[in-house]
Amino acid sequence: MVAVIATPDRETSEFMAEAVRDVTLSGRSCWSLGIIFAIEDTKGNSEMRKGMREVNPASKPSGDGCVECLASPKGWLFHLRRCAKCGHIGCCDSSPSQHASKHAATTGHPIIASFEPGEDWFYDYEKRGMIKGVELLPPHSHPDDQPSPGPAGKVPANWESLLH
Numbered sequence: 397m398v399a400v401i402a403t404p405d406r407e408t409s410e411f412m413a414e415a416v417r418d419v420t421l422s423g424r425s426c427w428s429l430g431i432i433f434a435i436e437d438t439k440g441n442s443e444m445r446k447g448m449r450e451v452n453p454a455s456k457p458s459g460d461g462c463v464e465c466l467a468s469p470k471g472w473l474f475h476l477r478r479c480a481k482c483g484h485i486g487c488c489d490s491s492p493s494q495h496a497s498k499h500a501a502t503t504g505h506p507i508i509a510s511f512e513p514g515e516d517w518f519y520d521y522e523k524r525g526m527i528k529g530v531e532l533l534p535p536h537s538h539p540d541d542q543p544s545p546g547p548a549g550k551v552p553a554n555w556e557s558l559l560h
Contacts, residue, residue, distance in 0.1 A: 450507045452529050455483035460538045462487040464495045472550040476511035476538055488558045513537040
C-alpha cells in the first residue's frame with residue numbers, strides 16, 4: 397500500500413512510481429510494512445539534508461552478501477540491503493532473519509539502499525519511507541550471477557512459505 401500525503405510534483409510522482417515498481421517482485425513487497433511518502437515544502441527539503449548526514453558516500457559495501465547469513469551455516473536471504481552510513485550488507489525484511497533492519501536498530505544507521513541489480517532506491521527506517529539518496533561507491537549490487545534467494549545450496553525447498 398502506498399499512501400500519498402499532499403499532491404506530489406511530477407518529479408516526485410515519477411520517483412515514487414519507480415520506487416514502488418522496484419520493490420515489488422511477483423506481486424510481493426520486499427517489506428512487510430507500508431510505504432508512506434510525505435511531500436513537503438522547503439521545510440521538508442531541510443529535513444532531507446539533515447537525513448543525508450546518515451549517508452556516507454565514501455562507505456564501501458561490507459561484501460556481496462548478508463554478513464550474518466553468510467556466517468551462519470543455515471543462513472539464507474531473499475534480497476539484500478546496504479547501510480548507507482557504513483556499508484553493512486544485510487538481508488531484507490522479507491528474509492527470515494531481517495538483518496538489515498536489525499543493523500539499523502542496533503547501530504542507529506536508519507538509511508538503507510537496495511543492493512539488488514537494477515534497483516536504485518533509498519529507504520529511511522526512522523521516517524518509514526523512501527527518500528532520495530546520493531551516489532554511493534560501487535559496487536551498487538551483488539553480482540548478477542548470485543541467486544536470489546540465496547546463497548546457492550542454503551535455501552530450503554519451502555523458502556516462499558518462510559518469507560515475512
